[in-house]
Amino acid sequence: MEKIFNFKGELIRLSQLTLLYRKREANMKQFIIGFEKICKDDVNIAGGKGANLGEMTKAGIPVPEGVVLTAQAYECYMKDNGIDQASMNADAIRKAILEGEIPSAICEEVTMFYHSLGAGAQVAVRSSATAEDLEDASFAGQQETYLNVSNDKELLDKIKQCYSSLWGDRAVTYRHRQGYDHQKVSLAVVIQRMVKSDCAGVIFTANTSGNANEILINASYGLGEAVVSGLVTPDEYLCGRSGEVLRVTIGSKKEQIVYGMQGTKTVTVPENLRSIQVLTEGEIQTLVKKSMEIEVHYGHPMDIEWAFAEGSLYILQARSITTTSTQHEELGDEDFKGLPPVKIAKGKMRETLLFNLEKTPMAYYPLDHDFAGMVGKQKSVLMEEAGIDMSSGEYPVNEDGIIFMPSYTIKLTKNIIHILSFIKQLKNHNENSRLGEDALTECRKEFQKIQKLPVGNTQEAGYVLEQMKEMIGKTAYYRFRYALFPSAFAGIFLNRQLKKVDSKFTSFDLLGGLSYVTTDLSRELYQMAAMISKDGAIQELVLKHDYATVIAHNTQLKDMFDVFLKKYGSKSDYNCYCFIAKSWVEDPDRFLMVLRPILRNGQKAELSAEEGMKKYKDLLNRLKKISGDKNFQKAESLIKAFRSYHVIRESSQYLWETEFLYCRKILTTCAKLLQCEMTELYYLFADELFEICKRGTLTEDDRKTIRRRKEKRPLAEGYWNKQMMDALGNKNGQITGISGSTGQARGPVCIVNGPEEFDKLQPGDILVCAHTDPEWTSLFGIAAGIIVDTGGSLSHAAIVAREYGIPAVLAVGTATKQLKDGERVLVDGTKGQVFHI
Structure with a gap:
């Protein structure tokens, strides 16, 4: 009826x-x-x-x-x-x-x-x-x-x-x-x-973390929100474009989202269903076939939400895959014809390349090249003062926005007559320490003045961006001149002295107990986590919901987070990126991704300020006993300067991240005034943007230039990755890098590609990643050891690994490509090697 x-x-x-x-x-x-x-x-x-x-x-x-x-x-x-x-x-x-x-x-x-x-x-x-x-x-x-x-x-x-x-x-x-x-x-x-689905999930018709010709399916029981929200670890099926299954990874699938009396509810998945595949071979075939029809209809790779209900497939949503990071997988040698081949980098050249790649893990856009490139350029400026032309270490770029590997050739100039006085200046550690602190204060004051300049029209906004570009260069120059370069000289002497105490010590063991933005941020983050973990309901809120939901449901958390982000919100994902970076204040969900591993694993901060200071003073006493009073006086003065250099280094790092954040704010204003999307302006070089701002409008020629470079962007990314792989080619399969932190550790590999995957890492895993920055610090308390494609002995990963006392092998180059999740390896941080076990 x-x-x-x-x-x-x-x-x-x-x-x-x-x-x-x-x-x-x-x-x-x-x-x-x-x-x-x-x-x-x-x-x-x-x-x-x-x-x-x-x-x-x-x-x-x-x-x-x-x-x-x-x-x-x-x-x-x-x-x-x-x-x-x-x-x-x-x-x-x-x-x-x-x-x-x-x-x-x-x-x-x-x-x-x-x-x-x-x-x-x-x-x-x-x-x-x-x-x-x-x-x-x-x-x-x-x-x-x-x-x-x-x-x-x-x-x-x-x-x-x-x-x-x-x-x-x-x-x-x-x-x-x-x-x-x-x-x-x-x-x-x-x-x-609504579709009352038996199982649901997402399918990417191009694998965004591998071969673009592969298809990636995530599936779990119940409604698809469990997969999309990250509530569960779903099954993962890697397939070919004809539906053949290449790899199956069974997820834990402990919970599922189903209908409630109102809205939805989360229920436990029966034990016997957790360890088996959600999808049958036939369902996978049906899903792949339908997803291919959708891709053909739209003409490009798609991100598709789907559900099976009573044996029927339903498509709930489809959108373009907006990331182009893997489009180079579809490019072949023919596409790179006319672009210069790259030789394998060896020895010091390889180390230099990998250290630089920590700051530039992907191809710059033209505008990023000119702004963020101001940082690396200051090394060349400084070396030129000493008569050494190292401009070949900067990354050239062509009119299409395609970036080339630097040659790293060194030439001498007439200024070489000044090299001895230049070295003498770098070794004047008391003076450098004082000048460095003064220079940092000067930069902060100048930045504050720039922030007060008007930006009511394109001319004003463009002028501010010009000033900011120079400001970034100035901050970086002082950082190299009064911190990094003198620190290298001080470190050579201190390393020799510390080896007399114990061969495992390096100059970085002398940094304990310091207070600067990176350590202060880390300690306050752990204190915040400790407070949150006292209330199970509040902890659950932070672990399972996005930032907007968290602060909407708890005013105490909102106030706490507001204070923290006001103080540290400029921290961004790429230390030296300008416009494509995301800071915590711009994307506070990234901040939660950093906080969650600490909450989930109940970690303690590496050392309190008091513990760090005690450890530092104990080391000083041991050094004094071996060196004697006279030699120790020289070492003590040098140690004081070395610690000062490190504070200047970290403070200037955070300052230029704050400067980059302001640049993004002004570029947003430019885009609004020019009536275009901000992302379009990424394809302009700085001088082109400044000229457009003076003119006040985007001409058709400007738009053609943007369209041309946008079309070339997949080639630019593909060539960048090809250059890196060619330069770092490791044909014999060995996984060798440099020592970042001594010691050995064994465990299963866990490859983490970014903050969105922080939850993958389990206690005792070996963390394998392309690069790290302060966002990653909370993972060092979970991992048994670290393997990083990039970096060097001065990199973030090395310093933090030493603080946590876990072995680290850096500058490996291709670990994220050579290793697979779950493989067991031995990390020998002392020798800088990784072995399968």
Whole structure:
């Protein structure tokens, strides 16, 4: 018998209501549009998510039925409720939206559609921003999604919450970082029948961490949110493009998300299901075949969310894969024709290359080349003062934005007559220490003055960027001149003295007990973790939810995080990157990724300031006994300067990260004034950008240049990776580097590609990665040993490994390519070698 239900006081059969809905649809203002009437070009109407769902529906792809409440409905809502987003801050906008009333015309359409689905229909309510899931940027996850909504009152409430989420901290921060104009972004809402999935997950039609011709599937039980949110460790299936399974990794799958009475709930997966494959061979074949159809339809690799329910496959979402980091895998020798070949780097050249790669782990964009390149350039400037031309150590770049390996050839100039006086200056340690501290103070004051300059038009913004470029160079020059170069000379003498005490000691053992930004940040992070871990509910909140949700649910955490990020928020993922870096204050979810391993493993900080100082003084006493009073006086003075150099080094590092953060802020302003996306400006060289800012507009020639370099970007990335692999080629399969921290450790390999994978590392694992920076410090308390592709004895990984007392092998070059997760290895930090066991 056909179901009946009460609607506006009348008892109406389902078929009658559906007919009524369709008849009235023609007379409505049409705030609601069915998927079948939407295509991928309708982003301004349906938002990115809605446009994609409509496109796939029209293409015959199995998408659960649904409609889009258009962006025009959002604009109507804002207008009817008198919400002026141009004159209000985000907090005020969110509050006004949640307190507003949905106009009756919108209410009627939404309610009519919902009731047409049948009594108690379960629907998903998904935000769909008009700047979402675009070809060049993914806004996915920046607004809210609500699942298992099962009555019309709740549906209307969730629509308001979706509107509000457009102005959430996470979404506003993301748009700001990407250079999108807040006033140009609107929100549509997808209302879609829920699929009660038996299993679900995501599929990438190009493996973003390997061969782009491979397909990667993640799958788990229940709803796909468990996989997307990172709640579970899913199964991973690596497949060929014809569906053949190349590798299966069974995930733990301890929990799954299912429907609750309202919304969803997390339940435990039965033990017998955890150790078996979620997907059958047939389901994998079906999924791969359908994903290939979707890729062909869109014409490029796709990130697809899917679900199986009662044996049928449903596609829940598809978006472009916005990362191009692996596109070089598809390039062959023919693509690199005309570009110079690279010889294998050996000895000191190899060490120099790998040390530099810690700061430049990927190909620069043209604008990054000119700004971040100011850092490395200062080494050449300093050496030229001593009569040594080392400009060949800088990375050349051509008109297409393709960067070449430096030659590292050395030439002498007429200034060589000054080399002895230059070395004498570098050895004047008391004077260098004093001048270094004065120079750092000078840089901070100058930076503060620049921050007060106006940026109301392109001319002013461009001028500020010019000043910042010089400011970055000046900060780096002082860092090399008064810290790094003198420190190298001091370290030679101190190493010799310390070997008399114990062969395992190096000059870095003399840095205990110091207070500077890196150690202070680390200690405060551990103190914060200790406070959070005292309350199980608060700890669970931080471990399982994103930053915006965490601070929205706990004001105490919000206040604590605000204080911490105000102090250390400039810390970024690439120490020497300028525009593509992300600092904690710009992307606070990265900050949580650093905090979580500490909470999860209950670590203690490496040493307190007091413990570090005691260890340092004990070493001084041992050195004094062996050296005698006279020799120790010289060593003690040198040690004081050496410690000062390290503070200057770390403080200047953080200062230029703060300077880069300000550059990104000004570039965002430039993009807004020039009416373009900030990412487009990455493809300009600094002088080109400055000229455009003086002119005040982007010409068609400028846009052609940007398009040309954007098209060449996959080649630039591919050639960069080819150069690195050719230069670091290790044909005999040996894994050899340099000693970063002495000792030995055995354990299973865990390859970590970035903060998003920090949760992979388990106590006792051998951490293997391409590079590290202060974001990675919390992992050193978990790992038994460290293997790093890049770096040197002065690198972050070396210093922190020594502080934690774990062995480290650095400058390996290709460990992340040669080793596999789970392999057991011996890390010999003393010899700088890695062995399979």
